[in-house]
């Protein structure tokens with residue numbers, strides 16, 4: 213994994229994309245591979261989830277540079 217430069221693709225890699233069809237409208241979501249939570253497919257939401265996720269390994273958190281986030 214690359215170091216120093218967090219990439220959005222690295223964040224997305226921690227999730228499985230899926231969509232929910234509701235009344236003819238599709239909402240795109242991501243499911244956390246670690247805890248199974250569903251998160252709205254917005255990069256800020258995904259990052260925020262990984263920061264709070266109890267099952268997400270701390271070493272991965274560091275490699276994604278999430279620890280320097282404003283949160």
Ligand SMILES: [Zn+2]
Nearest residue numbers: 244246247265
């Ligand atoms: Zn999670």
